[in-house]
Amino acid sequence: xxxxxxxxxxxxxxxxxxxxxxxxxxxxxxxxxxxxxxxxxxxxxxxxxxxxxxxxxxxxxxxxxxxxxxxxxxxxxxxxxxxxxxxxxxxxxxxxxxxxxxxxxxxxxxxxxxxxxxxxxxxxxxxxxxxxxxxxxxxxxxxxxxxxxxxxxxxxxxxxxxxxxxxxxxxxxxxxxxxxxxxxxxxxxxxxxxxxxxxxxxxxxxxxxxxxxxxxxxxxxxxxxxxxxxxxxxxxxxxxxxxxxxxxxxxxxxxxxxxxxxxxxxxxxxxxxxxxxxxxxxxxxxxxxxxxxxxxxxxxxxxxxxxxxxxxxxxxxxxxxxxxxxxxxxxxxxxxxxxxxxxxxxxxxxxxxxxxxxxxxxxxxxxxxxxxxxxxxxxxxxxxxxxxxxxxxxxxxxxxxxxxxxxxx
Amino acid sequence: xxxxxxxxxxxxxxxxxxxxxxxxxxxxxxxxxxxxxxxxxxxxxxxxxxxxxxxxxxxxxxxxxxxxxxxxxxxxxxxxxxxxxxxxxxxxxxxxxxxxxxxxxxxxxxxxxxxxxxxxxxxxxxxxxxxxxxxxxxxxxxxxxxxxxxxxxxxxxxxxxxxxxxxxxxxxxxxxxxxxxxxxxxxxxxxxxxxxxxxxxxxxxxxxxxxxxxxxxxxxxxxxxxxxxxxxxxxxxxxxxxxxxxxxxxxxxxxxxxxxxxxxxxxxxxxxxxxxxxxxxxxxxxxxxxxxxxxxxxxxxxxxxxxxxxxxxxxxxxxxxxxxxxxxxxxxxxxxxxxxxxxxxxxxxxxxxxxxxxxxxxxxxxxxxxxxxxxxxxxxxxxxxxxxxxxxxxxxxxxxxxxxxxxxx
Numbered sequence: 173x174x175x176x177x178x179x180x181x182x183x184x185x186x187x188x189x190x191x192x193x194x195x196x197x198x199x200x201x202x203x204x205x206x207x208x209x210x211x212x213x214x215x216x217x218x219x220x221x222x223x224x225x226x227x228x229x230x231x232x233x234x235x236x237x238x239x240x241x242x243x244x245x246x247x248x249x250x251x252x253x254x255x256x257x258x259x260x261x262x263x264x265x266x267x268x269x270x271x272x273x274x275x276x277x278x279x280x281x282x283x284x285x286x287x288x289x290x291x292x293x294x295x296x297x298x299x300x301x302x303x304x305x306x307x308x309x310x311x312x313x314x315x316x317x318x319x320x321x322x323x324x325x326x327x328x329x330x331x332x333x334x335x336x337x338x339x340x341x342x343x344x345x346x347x348x349x350x351x352x353x354x355x356x357x358x359x360x361x362x363x364x365x366x367x368x369x370x371x372x373x374x375x376x377x378x379x380x381x382x383x384x385x386x387x388x389x390x391x392x393x394x395x396x397x398x399x400x401x402x403x404x405x406x407x408x409x410x411x412x413x414x415x416x417x418x419x420x421x422x423x424x425x426x427x428x429x430x431x432x433x434x435x436x437x438x439x440x441x442x443x444x445x446x447x448x449x450x451x452x453x454x455x456x457x458x459x460x461x462x463x464x465x466x467x468x469x470x471x472x473x474x475x476x477x478x479x480x481x482x483x484x485x486x487x488x489x490x491x492x493x494x495x496x497x498x499x500x501x502x503x504x505x506x507x508x509x510x511x512x513x514x515x516x517x518x519x520x521x522x523x524x525x526x527x528x529x530x531x532x533x534x535x536x537x538x539x540x541x542x543x544x545x546x547x548x549x550x551x552x553x554x555x556x557x558x559x560x561x562x563x564x565x566x567x568x569x570x571x572x573x574x575x576x577x578x579x580x581x
Numbered sequence: 582x583x584x585x586x587x588x589x590x591x592x593x594x595x596x597x598x599x600x601x602x603x604x605x606x607x608x609x610x611x612x613x614x615x616x617x618x619x620x621x622x623x624x625x626x627x628x629x630x631x632x633x634x635x636x637x638x639x640x641x642x643x644x645x646x647x648x649x650x651x652x653x654x655x656x657x658x659x660x661x662x663x664x665x666x667x668x669x670x671x672x673x674x675x676x677x678x679x680x681x682x683x684x685x686x687x688x689x690x691x692x693x694x695x696x697x698x699x700x701x702x703x704x705x706x707x708x709x710x711x712x713x714x715x716x717x718x719x720x721x722x723x724x725x726x727x728x729x730x731x732x733x734x735x736x737x738x739x740x741x742x743x744x745x746x747x748x749x750x751x752x753x754x755x756x757x758x759x760x761x762x763x764x765x766x767x768x769x770x771x772x773x774x775x776x777x778x779x780x781x782x783x784x785x786x787x788x789x790x791x792x793x794x795x796x797x798x799x800x801x802x803x804x805x806x807x808x809x810x811x812x813x814x815x816x817x818x819x820x821x822x823x824x825x826x827x828x829x830x831x832x833x834x835x836x837x838x839x840x841x842x843x844x845x846x847x848x849x850x851x852x853x854x855x856x857x858x859x860x861x862x863x864x865x866x867x868x869x870x871x872x873x874x875x876x877x878x879x880x881x882x883x884x885x886x887x888x889x890x891x892x893x894x895x896x897x898x899x900x901x902x903x904x905x906x907x908x909x910x911x912x913x914x915x916x917x918x919x920x921x922x923x924x925x926x927x928x929x930x931x932x933x934x935x936x937x938x939x940x941x942x943x944x945x946x947x948x949x950x951x952x953x954x955x956x957x958x959x960x961x962x963x964x965x966x967x968x969x970x971x972x973x974x975x976x977x978x979x980x981x982x983x984x985x986x987x988x989x990x
Contacts, residue, residue: 179620186617189797212619244778286778287775331967451860475877511890558743
């Protein structure tokens with residue numbers, strides 16, 4: 173069944189909000205054997221939304237909308253969808269009571285009438301409970317030009333959409349799935365996209381498998397998609413054997429997951445000492461549930477004073493070589509492992525830019541040090557790009573270096 | 582002039598990559614007085630891409646595509662666009678030479694012919710130089726059904742797209758802009774969307790100003806859009822006066838920018854002690870260029886051992902009250918300010934979930950402490966939602982609390 177997603181919200185087109193809902197829905201649907209065929213992003217305007225429905229309804233079995241279900245005047249998804257499909261909107265007395273009760277708790281006086289637009293429900297729609305906000309979601313079985321369509325209206329805030337989709341929508345969707353498309357994927361750490369493609373295509377040949385690649389600072393992600401699940405599994409296994417140790421374990425597509433897994437399976441602990449990455453490595457590791465098994469903590473030593481006082485970098489290193497040097501990073505990783513009493517460590521110091529460069533230390537110069545037990549290594553990088561790019565590349569390469577050192581252990 | 586963006590890449594629909602390009606382009610174009618009217622996201626398939634062009638070209642003056650310019654077989658944007666507009670593709674000998682030279686540097690043997698698909702240029706196109714990758718961008722002045730259209734093809738990786746857009750595309754776009762739409766915006770910290778809307782609408786009435794709101798854990802962002810720039814400026818100033826101190830300074834839309842600005846203007850320094858946010862607060866602050874003026878560093882004390890050993894939290898607090906307690910967070914913020922010798926501090930400890938909860942300490946329980954000179958405050962929160970949501974809300978509320986304390990100084 174073909175799924176399309178219409179994301180509504182002028183803030184998505186103005187760039188003040190990044191559309192993470194599409195990625196969330198993509199991951200969840202792909203894992204369940206559905207595929208999103210199209211995405212549209214439209215401002216909070218009835219005309220644009222109607223146009224998107226007109227474009228996408230004919231080519232989709234299921235349409236998911238995100239956003240525009242709240243109480244303010246720019247929340248118009250309910251009305252536009254009902255007009256498009258010729259459905260009546262009616263107030264649900266149960267929902268009105270719930271909204272009233274919620275408003276009372278906020279102790280903000282008399283409830284404004286606009287609040288109750290959220291109690292409007294299209295005829296025959298199923299209400300999807302919102303445990304994390306006020307606007308309920310809606311599930312509609314309807315028709316357009318004689319074809320059955322499922323329309324699912326979800327709230328915009330990810331904190332409301334994500335649990336509602338997992339708890340209320342996914343069980344209903346898997347129950348009705350007829351034909352499915354499956355995907356196998358794996359990631360090859362630190363590889364060149366063209367090289368990977370040549371080897372993958374030699375294995376797949378003319379088999380009914382659709383191939384896709386996605387290159388990043390971490391490596392190349394490879395996706396095999398098609399209707400024949402056993403074939404996909406066989407070929408993915410063959411390819412993973414071919415690429416060997418470069419393939420991340422557990423079909424993981426992210427180096428931070430891989431590094432956490434490799435540390436956990438060795439019962440190793442990790443600490444980090446960060447300068448130019450400013451806590452990004454620690455934040456990435458602790459983003460994973462259960463990271464307290466492997467991660468003890470970090471010292472973000474953003475100023476030289478803190479590198480000396482808290483991390484214990486000798487003044488002579490800072491004076492002679494500077495904070496952005498092989499010597500400093502080597503001492504950072506040694507000291508953080510010693511102070512935090514961890515088996516493994518990562519240290520990063522560099523010039524993320526746009527300021528801070530000197531004649532012999534340009535923007536993008538980053539030293540990364542890793543340690544696993546008695547093995548340690550420091551490498552020098554010259555990254556190109558913006559502050560954000562330099563920082564992201566530093567994080568990716570720190571995880572790559574730690575992974576390699578774990579395998580040499 | 583109406584701009585639409587077509588983002589290509591199956592990884593965007595599978596959810597393995599979040600589409601940050603749209604947000605980047607939205608911000609840059611909005612700031613320059615353009616507005617993105619539509620966004621489409623399509624897989625790496627010629628049919629879907631052609632369909633998106635057919636839907637969006639008639640309603641747009643400018644179409645920007647992102648992705649699909651690389652050397653692999655799923656990179657088909659060039660070909661699809663040329664077929665749609667009936668343009669010839671020809672090899673650019675200059676580009677071929679550059680690609681050959683670049684390949685030589687990589688020392689990977691003979692260059693595969695697929696590499697040179699990146700040297701194919703549509704007739705009369707302007708080549709946009711790519712300083713951060715191999716695939717050049719393309720600018721096309723063409724026609725469809727007798728109407729002039731500008732088509733801009735950009736590479737997918739943000740590290741290549743962002744500098745190319747800023748350096749090569751933006752100057753060309755501003756030179757041709759005829760009519761523009763302007764936007765004024767501001768953010769009201771920690772406010773309820775419905776309340777803000779009522780006050781904004783009372784001021785704007787029936788003036789030719791389009792209103793939009795975007796609520797988040799940080800507060801409500803308000804956008805005024807329209808063709809009359811002086812009117813927008815007057816009304817935005819009036820509204821900002823109305824909301825007073827709750828409005829972030831410098832038209833900032835983010836609390837971290839605001840907090841950095843308020844610290845800098847007082848010449849105050851900041852340190853953080855993080856447990857469940859695991860470095861996210863430090864990472865957010867250091868994401869801003871020039872943050873070394875105000876930020877000295879952080880201790881990410883993820884384990885209790887580190888809270889004791891490195892942050893100096895007394896064992897009796899950890900034993901009697903636990904790490905997730907008012908007492909622990911109060912000591913964390915005091916100690917980090919003392920050790921790092923900073924004027925201001927933030928400390929966070931909580932249960933982000935899904936694991937780690939106990940009978941009296943549920944998932945979502947978070948204590949946040951802030952200090953500015955001799956003023957200090959700790960608050961208890963019960964956040965709802967996923968691990969990611971709990972962590973994001975903790976970060977937003979930490980910045981809100983610090984901001985409030987700075988104003989009470």
